[in-house]
Amino acid sequence: MIQLEAVTKRYGDTLAVDELSLEVRSGEVCVLVGPSGCGKTTTLRMINRLVEPTAGRILVNGRDTSESRPELLRRSIGYAIQSVGLFSHLTVEQNIGIVPTILGWEKSRIAHRVSDLLLLVGLDPTGYAAKYPSQLSGGEAQRVGVARALAADPPILLMDEPFGAVDPLTRERLQQQFLAIQRELNKTIVLVTHDLDEAIRLAGRVAIMRNGRLVQYDTPEALLANPTDGFVRSFVGTDRALKRISRIPVATLMKPAYSLRRDATGLVGPVSELQKYAWVTDDDGRLVGWTETRGGNESPSISEIDPDELERITLPAYASAREALSRMLGQGVRSIPVIDESLKLIGEVTLRDIEEVTAE
Numbered sequence: 001m002i003q004l005e006a007v008t009k010r011y012g013d014t015l016a017v018d019e020l021s022l023e024v025r026s027g028e029v030c031v032l033v034g035p036s037g038c039g040k041t042t043t044l045r046m047i048n049r050l051v052e053p054t055a056g057r058i059l060v061n062g063r064d065t066s067e068s069r070p071e072l073l074r075r076s077i078g079y080a081i082q083s084v085g086l087f088s089h090l091t092v093e094q095n096i097g098i099v100p101t102i103l104g105w106e107k108s109r110i111a112h113r114v115s116d117l118l119l120l121v122g123l124d125p126t127g128y129a130a131k132y133p134s135q136l137s138g139g140e141a142q143r144v145g146v147a148r149a150l151a152a153d154p155p156i157l158l159m160d161e162p163f164g165a166v167d168p169l170t171r172e173r174l175q176q177q178f179l180a181i182q183r184e185l186n187k188t189i190v191l192v193t194h195d196l197d198e199a200i201r202l203a204g205r206v207a208i209m210r211n212g213r214l215v216q217y218d219t220p221e222a223l224l225a226n227p228t229d230g231f232v233r234s235f236v237g238t239d240r241a242l243k244r245i246s247r248i249p250v251a252t253l254m255k256p257a258y259s260l261r262r263d264a265t266g267l268v269g270p271v272s273e274l275q276k277y278a279w280v281t282d283d284d285g286r287l288v289g290w291t292e293t294r295g296g297n298e299s300p301s302i303s304e305i306d307p308d309e310l311e312r313i314t315l316p317a318y319a320s321a322r323e324a325l326s327r328m329l330g331q332g333v334r335s336i337p338v339i340d341e342s343l344k345l346i347g348e349v350t351l352r353d354i355e356e357v358t359a360e
Ligand SMILES: Nc1ncnc2c1ncn2[C@@H]1O[C@H](COP(=O)(O)OP(=O)(O)O)[C@@H](O)[C@H]1O
Pocket: 011, 014, 015, 016, 034, 035, 036, 037, 038, 039, 040, 041, 042, 043
């Protein structure tokens, strides 16, 4: 648990953080969000004593951090930043292994740990361990940065705009991956962002800051339902219903998809019962196309889906309802098939399903 008690930081005449009190429970993701210059980074860096408070107290698991040696404190607190800060002359493996090396772990244990972490962040160890940072894309470098922050298995993780420097699609993937990793590891996390959508997607609780002060600290749902004041209301914006559905995964909305199986001879199954359209799968349940009735006795033909198009046409179960809605609006369709990692059809989400949750 992390407790900030009336913490203040002054730089000359600048009041960067102003009597901020905040509590982050164990296993909770707290996201600090607010306009540039409101004191987010300063707050984060006071927790691991990269910045010393001018006044107030910070407790980590009940202990006043000013009484711990900073280097010891930082061993239990992973730190990941936007610019990633990988050392360019070290390989991915050496970068991730820095803290374990300092801690004197055996070589084989470090190699194991690095390999596990690369898998965790979705990078193949055989392909990536020996690469240098200049050989990585922005998204890959971010993942390595996160892996490095997790290297010594710290119970606490501080992240400053960790997904800031990547394109929107990669950002969404990294966010989904972050949520999946957190479900597994259950770290206590303080994450800084200036992006409210990101805060709402990732946070257990969102701390909205303004001019060094905390203006509201609530769950995303409570924040969207009841902004405390005009500042929060304008920061949260007018599309609160849309923001709310960015927290709802497609998995919770989808219904079984009506589908027919195809074999070498054509469609198998109750083709005569075909109402309007059906998805078509192969023998293994993988989505390969769709079919529509033309009326009369004409037997339906299959419209094939080009495998390269599959990602654009389908959604994974972890995608948000907001993503589903924006796809439907963008492509002029009323339903989207949901597939798993092996491309198997697992359900379908429709515009009506989304209308139902926004109407609640
Ligand atoms: N090392 C520093 N020296 C002087 N002023 C600083 C320093 N670090 C931050 N500040 C000031 O403190 C305020 C808060 O900065 P910061 O915590 O970086 O904001 P944020 O991360 O929310 O953008 C800003 O006005 C910034 O200019």
